[in-house]
Amino acid sequence: MQAAGCMVKGGCTVSENxxxxxxxxxYFPVTKGLIFLKRIGAIRAxxxxxxxxxxxxxxxxxxxxxxxxxxxxxxxxxxxxxxxxTILFGEKDISQMSRSEFNHYRASVQAVFQDPxxxxxxxxxxxxxxxxPIVINDNLRLKEIRDRVASLLGVVGLRKxxxxxxxxxFSGGQRQRIAIARALAPAPSLIxxxxxxxxxxxxxxxxxxxxxxDIQMKMHTSFLLIAHDLAxxxxxxxxxxxxxLGKLVEVAESxxxxxxxxxxxxxxxxxxxxxxxxxxxxxxxxLPGEVPSPLNPPAGCRFHPRCFRSAAxxxxxVPPLKExxxxxxxxxxxxx
Amino acid sequence: MISKDNILEVQDLKTYFYxxxxxxxxxxxxxxALxxxxxxxxxxxxxxxxxxxxxxLIRLVPRPAGRIVGGRVLFEGEDLLTKSEKEMTRIxxxxxxxxxxxxxMSLNPLxxxxxxxAEPIRIHQKLGKLEVWEKVKEMLRLxxxxxxxxxxxxxxxxxxxxxxxxxxxxxxxxCQPDILIADEPTTALDVTIQAQFISLLKEIQQQAKLSMxxxxxxxxxxxxxxxxxxxxxxxxxxxxAVTRELFNNPIHPYTIALxxxxxxxxxxxxRLYSIEGQPPELHALPPGCSFSPRCPDxxxxxxxxxxxxxxxxxxxYASCWLHG
Numbered sequence: 086m087q088a089a090g091c092m093v094k095g096g097c098t099v100s101e102n103x104x105x106x107x108x109x110x111x112y113f114p115v116t117k118g119l120i121f122l123k124r125i126g127a128i129r130a131x132x133x134x135x136x137x138x139x140x141x142x143x144x145x146x147x148x149x150x151x152x153x154x155x156x157x158x159x160x161x162x163x164x165x166x167x168x169x170x171t172i173l174f175g176e177k178d179i180s181q182m183s184r185s186e187f188n189h190y191r192a193s194v195q196a197v198f199q200d201p202x203x204x205x206x207x208x209x210x211x212x213x214x215x216x217x218p219i220v221i222n223d224n225l226r227l228k229e230i231r232d233r234v235a236s237l238l239g240v241v242g243l244r245k246x247x248x249x250x251x252x253x254x255f256s257g258g259q260r261q262r263i264a265i266a267r268a269l270a271p272a273p274s275l276i277x278x279x280x281x282x283x284x285x286x287x288x289x290x291x292x293x294x295x296x297x298x299d300i301q302m303k304m305h306t307s308f309l310l311i312a313h314d315l316a317x318x319x320x321x322x323x324x325x326x327x328x329x330l331g332k333l334v335e336v337a338e339s340x341x342x343x344x345x346x347x348x349x350x351x352x353x354x355x356x357x358x359x360x361x362x363x364x365x366x367x368x369x370x371x372l373p374g375e376v377p378s379p380l381n382p383p384a385g386c387r388f389h390p391r392c393f394r395s396a397a398x399x400x401x402x403v404p405p406l407k408e409x410x411x412x413x414x415x416x417x418x419x420x421x
Numbered sequence: 422m423i424s425k426d427n428i429l430e431v432q433d434l435k436t437y438f439y440x441x442x443x444x445x446x447x448x449x450x451x452x453x454a455l456x457x458x459x460x461x462x463x464x465x466x467x468x469x470x471x472x473x474x475x476x477x478l479i480r481l482v483p484r485p486a487g488r489i490v491g492g493r494v495l496f497e498g499e500d501l502l503t504k505s506e507k508e509m510t511r512i513x514x515x516x517x518x519x520x521x522x523x524x525x526m527s528l529n530p531l532x533x534x535x536x537x538x539a540e541p542i543r544i545h546q547k548l549g550k551l552e553v554w555e556k557v558k559e560m561l562r563l564x565x566x567x568x569x570x571x572x573x574x575x576x577x578x579x580x581x582x583x584x585x586x587x588x589x590x591x592x593x594x595x596c597q598p599d600i601l602i603a604d605e606p607t608t609a610l611d612v613t614i615q616a617q618f619i620s621l622l623k624e625i626q627q628q629a630k631l632s633m634x635x636x637x638x639x640x641x642x643x644x645x646x647x648x649x650x651x652x653x654x655x656x657x658x659x660x661x662a663v664t665r666e667l668f669n670n671p672i673h674p675y676t677i678a679l680x681x682x683x684x685x686x687x688x689x690x691x692r693l694y695s696i697e698g699q700p701p702e703l704h705a706l707p708p709g710c711s712f713s714p715r716c717p718d719x720x721x722x723x724x725x726x727x728x729x730x731x732x733x734x735x736x737x738y739a740s741c742w743l744h745g
């Protein structure tokens with residue numbers, strides 16, 4: 086019922102694509118000096134990536150630390166301004182939006198962060214934490230707000246009287262439920278999940294993953310899932326993008342990506358994932374060295390210094406993202 | 422009782438913390454043995470007492486709140502708990518060493534890598550200055566640090582996370598220990614760096630015939646490197662077996678639930694199996710079996726008495742009323 090509400094409320098056209106990033110780029114300037122800041126370079130955190138998030142689906146972003154997946158989510162959340170590139174929300178460029186459309190965008194895109202201990206204000210009661218986005222975005226009466234908070238607590242599986250308590254009175258898993266309730270409060274169409282379970286205990290992770298899945302089924306919310314645990318990403322996502330050093334190197338449906346990884350980095354990453362049973366013996370591709378600095382990324386394909394299949398062309402040409410099968414995109418010179 | 426194959430035997434170890442909120446039984450009657458050259462996995466969730474068990478083995482329990490109140494830790498037949506502090510210093514860092522989770526915390530930011538790797542060598546081995554530096558270089562090469570001559574003059578902040586963890590590996594291995602305790606050694610590392618570090622650990626273990634205890638919450642690490650595995654819950658060992666046996670025939674409902682609640686890359690499921698509730702507070706444990714409030718197959722006896730440890734199959738132990 087809330088998903089339908091969103092579509093009418095925003096007046097956005099009903100299409101397959103909820104959000105599209107086109108050539109999204111974010112450079113962080115690196116400066117020197119105390120008063121006369123001199124620009125000596127830029128960290129290319131996100132360097133021209135394009136992807137789409139469909140309605141009601143989970144799009145997973147995987148990659149190792151520093152690959153730019155969190156910066157990508159911060160760009161979508163408008164916490165950073167892109168250096169270049171556009172974000173289209175329901176086919177509308179968010180930089181061209183009117184004030185009311187812009188406010189609607191802010192309400193429609195919510196986030197759940199990794200650490201439920203630092204993402205909830207310790208001085209606010211749970212009821213106020215969940216009510217805050219409703220108070221800001223909707224003009225509702227006190228009674229209606231209370232009802233909404235009560236129903237949200239029910240959705241995330243917390244007791245009704247939880248709204249009178251403070252965050253410290255809850256365990257990590259319950260706090261993550263509170264954070265999810267807060268994200269759901271303005272009836273968003275997209276929730277960014279930045280490592281939503283990695284800070285939780287193993288037995289609690291399954292509870293939260295099941296809850297997120299139920300919410301998506303019920304409310305048709307899209308998720309952008311950022312995680313480093315490959316099994317978690319596969320379990321939750323319909324499509325997955327693999328990032329390396331600010332670039333998207335491969336995008337595919339999750340089954341396809343895990344059964345036929347095309348990019349050498351994806352192959353190495355999947356081979357390095359820990360097995361779920363001692364009898365599963367994978368040939369682990371051990372990559373030499375470490376991820377280079379985004380301050381001075383390698384020329385050509387950024388992965389070529391560590392790649393086990395690199396050729397002469399790899400150090401000269403930046404391979405574009407090309408379709409090698411239905412919905413399977415790869416940026417690698419091996420496939421051109 | 423004491424077998425020649427066992428380099429370490431832990432019997433009924435109890436470590437309690439005396440706090441204002443009551444006595445926290447962090448380790449409550451844990452017994453296990455570590456065979457020579459074997460890798461034992463100690464698995465459990467945060468707060469189950471797996472790290473405190475390891476700290477108890479080398480008598481580094483946080484004082485004054487924590488105290489080892491009972492049990493024996495037999496290292497090559499000698500009880501470490503009755504040794505003097507002076508004797509302990511000769512064992513700790515030399516014969517039994519430890520790698521911690523966060524390499525940034527275990528390295529001193531004010532000293533160069535070389536000085537830090539040299540420290541245990543200087544303390545435990547009588548070597549000349551030049552010999553020490555040669556040894557440091559050799560150790561750094563062993564853990565695959567490129568150009569060790571340059572790197573040993575640098576500081577921890579100049580290294581990446583994976584390199585720092587390898588350096589703490591070099592520190593712990595420099596005195597050729599008999600037992601290496603690795604407490605969540607790869608949790609802070611990225612997937613591909615984790616693979617590098619695990620293959621390094623395996624390689625070194627085979628070369629040096631090390632016995633290892635690997636503390637982890639991740640069954641994937643167990644599956645990859647451990648020969649045997651022990652599962653802990655609320656301060657007690659609930660099940661232990663050879664790794665393959667535990668994965669194939671888990672007995673304790675907690676082990677079964679843990680194994681099933683982890684998503685697997687190889688199998689697709691719609692919903693994950695999940696255990697309701699959360700681990701109990703260690704200062705207010707439920708009577709009977711600590712897992713009983715969350716157990717799907719709870720019986721009346723589970724609420725009254727803690728189940729004794731039984732050998733269900735050869736080498737497969739479990740504490741559960743459902744069996745035996």
